[in-house]
Amino acid sequence: MGKLARLRMRLLGREADRGLLFRLFMYVLLIDVAFIYLKPVFYMVTTMVKNAGDLLDPAVIWVPSAIYGGHLAEAFRMLHYAGSFALSSGLSLLVAVLQVLSCAVAGYAFARLDFPLKKLWFAALLFTFIMPPQVTILPSILMFKDLGWINTVLPMVVPALFGHGLKGALFVIIFRQFFGTLPKEMEEAARIDGAGAFRIFFRVMLPISRSAIIVVFLFSFVWTWNDAYFPSMYMFGASDVPLSVGMAKLNASLSMESDQGGLRVFVEPLKMAASFLIILPLLVLYAFTQRWFVEGVERTGLVE
Amino acid sequence: MSKRRKPNSAMLRKVEGSIFIAPWVFGFLAFVAFPLGYSFYMSFHQVRITVTGVQTTPVGFQYYREILFADGGLLYDDLFPFLREALVMIPIIIVFSLLIAIMLNLKFYGRTAFRVIFFLPVIFSSGQIITEFISQGEGELSIIQNLRIDSFLAEYIPASWAGPIQNVIGSFVLVLWYSGVQILIFLAGRQTISASVYEAARIDGADPWSTFWKITLPGLAPFIFLNVIYTIVDLFTFPSNPIIGKVTTENYGVSSALAWVYFMIVLLFIGIALFLYGRVNKSMTARR
Numbered sequence: 183m184g185k186l187a188r189l190r191m192r193l194l195g196r197e198a199d200r201g202l203l204f205r206l207f208m209y210v211l212l213i214d215v216a217f218i219y220l221k222p223v224f225y226m227v228t229t230m231v232k233n234a235g236d237l238l239d240p241a242v243i244w245v246p247s248a249i250y251g252g253h254l255a256e257a258f259r260m261l262h263y264a265g266s267f268a269l270s271s272g273l274s275l276l277v278a279v280l281q282v283l284s285c286a287v288a289g290y291a292f293a294r295l296d297f298p299l300k301k302l303w304f305a306a307l308l309f310t311f312i313m314p315p316q317v318t319i320l321p322s323i324l325m326f327k328d329l330g331w332i333n334t335v336l337p338m339v340v341p342a343l344f345g346h347g348l349k350g351a352l353f354v355i356i357f358r359q360f361f362g363t364l365p366k367e368m369e370e371a372a373r374i375d376g377a378g379a380f381r382i383f384f385r386v387m388l389p390i391s392r393s394a395i396i397v398v399f400l401f402s403f404v405w406t407w408n409d410a411y412f413p414s415m416y417m418f419g420a421s422d423v424p425l426s427v428g429m430a431k432l433n434a435s436l437s438m439e440s441d442q443g444g445l446r447v448f449v450e451p452l453k454m455a456a457s458f459l460i461i462l463p464l465l466v467l468y469a470f471t472q473r474w475f476v477e478g479v480e481r482t483g484l485v486e
Numbered sequence: 487m488s489k490r491r492k493p494n495s496a497m498l499r500k501v502e503g504s505i506f507i508a509p510w511v512f513g514f515l516a517f518v519a520f521p522l523g524y525s526f527y528m529s530f531h532q533v534r535i536t537v538t539g540v541q542t543t544p545v546g547f548q549y550y551r552e553i554l555f556a557d558g559g560l561l562y563d564d565l566f567p568f569l570r571e572a573l574v575m576i577p578i579i580i581v582f583s584l585l586i587a588i589m590l591n592l593k594f595y596g597r598t599a600f601r602v603i604f605f606l607p608v609i610f611s612s613g614q615i616i617t618e619f620i621s622q623g624e625g626e627l628s629i630i631q632n633l634r635i636d637s638f639l640a641e642y643i644p645a646s647w648a649g650p651i652q653n654v655i656g657s658f659v660l661v662l663w664y665s666g667v668q669i670l671i672f673l674a675g676r677q678t679i680s681a682s683v684y685e686a687a688r689i690d691g692a693d694p695w696s697t698f699w700k701i702t703l704p705g706l707a708p709f710i711f712l713n714v715i716y717t718i719v720d721l722f723t724f725p726s727n728p729i730i731g732k733v734t735t736e737n738y739g740v741s742s743a744l745a746w747v748y749f750m751i752v753l754l755f756i757g758i759a760l761f762l763y764g765r766v767n768k769s770m771t772a773r774r
Contacts, residue, residue: 314722314723320742379503
């Protein structure tokens with residue numbers, strides 16, 4: 183063991199990221215894992231463009247002989263894509279914007295301001311974070327039914343307005359963490375100049391918290407977009423459903439069809455085409471924001 | 487700072503703070519506390535939804551008794567294998583994401599590209615897409631089958647644990663998919679350890695191995711804890727979780743009781759994590 187340790191030290195080099203062996207190991211591991219992450223995406227894209235011949239031909243695994251758009255068109259139709267897309271993106275955008283604002287306000291209060299029973303409310307925040315939504319889902323359904331909000335998007339939107347909703351507690355914690363790491367001097371200076379908490383928050387704190395805002399916005403958007411649980415609970419009778427619920431419905435109808443003796447070969451590419459249509463907007467969004475996102479993730483724990 | 491302030495300005499600050507937190511507190515009361523209390527109430531009652539409103543008849547602890555003692559199928563058959571799986575998965579997710587985050591933090595050629603790829607799971611893993619990937623068998627790693635690890639496991643580990651461990655290994659890729667947010671948290675956390683500490687350690691002649699154990703790991707301890715909590719919460723609310731499908735609108739009373747039993751189990755897990763974190767923290771500060 184001692185010999186092994188000495189050998190390892192020599193190959194590692196003086197600094198952690200300089201040793202040749204370490205570098206090699208790192209690249210192998212990273213490339214492996216990156217491959218694992220990318221493979222389903224490749225599979226999805228190649229499967230959905232295969233035509234009937236390619237699907238039945240065992241020689242065709244990755245590269246289809248021709249690009250066939252029929253599955254995409256079929257999935258487009260089955261998901262009611264145009265309407266569902268508008269609903270999903272509208273809902274996600276609205277929830278994300280509201281959660282960014284309301285969670286930033288609450289997070290700032292928890293990080294810097296003083297109010298009665300602060301410890302109690304912070305405990306309530308942590309409690310909200312760890313509580314599975316299943317505990318409150320049934321009374322929530324009854325409550326929203328009384329309010330007449332069932333089959334609308336309001337049960338998802340209104341809690342977001344108050345800093346709750348899907349993973350709202352986590353976003354408040356992120357903002358609290360972020361504001362907690364900012365230097366106090368700026369606020370002190372603004373306060374001496376006679377600015378109140380509102381001015382300080384909107385004029386000083388929000389403009390410099392771009393990185394935290396981007397992280398929370400993207401998380402909120404992506405999670406709301408992907409979430410099928412709340413919409414399926416609150417909008418079970420709605421004619422227009424978000425894409426995430428549409429996917430579940432599509433799955434159910436496809437498995438029913440294949441049980442009744444439909445063509446099993448086409449189920450897979452159809453599912454893949456539907457999956458692709460659902461995550462495509464997210465991938466586009468991510469492609470445009472990833473630069474800020476990566477930066478934002480680093481800065482949310484800002485200290486240096 | 488607070489000494490110089492006049493008493494009425496402290497009062498003013500309290501009022502300002504209250505205004506800032508008021509929406510959140512209102513939301514908490516309306517969307518968390520009220521449903522929570524109601525669900526607790528419902529778990530002791532038979533609930534009938536009629537046209538005129540909700541009718542409840544008290545049944546005492548009947549539902550809890552049914553779930554915990556009489557009808558094992560609802561809780562034990564589905565939940566216990568899942569809990570064992572979770573117990574195996576949590577450490578793997580934490581160690582893996584820590585490893586990846588530390589690597590992604592180093593400076594090397596192609597780092598940006600890798601980072602972009604490694605944040606992909608955040609997009610996929612929260613949705614239905616991941617269940618699609620599982621059903622196509624993308625969760626498996628063919629090397630595991632080649633090495634015949636499962637027969638090895640069956641020989642050396644008691645059957646009640648071999649199953650879940652096999653499941654975890656079988657869905658190892660899935661474990662990687664679940665680590666997206668954890669990698670992000672570690673990456674963000676790594677930035678809080680200032681570069682000057684590493685500089686000082688290097689000047690003192692510390693090797694990378696001990697730098698990792700003495701600086702990086704203790705510095706990341708709070709984030710490891712945060713990640714453990716996040717992983718528990720995430721795993722326990724995942725769509726593939728067997729209990730979640732059981733909480734339905736068919737029987738409000740039983741479902742509420744089930745949700746509460748489930749919540750207690752989640753709390754137990756978090757309690758264990760909290761306890762371990764406290765112990766580790768104590769021993770670390772004692773050593774220093």
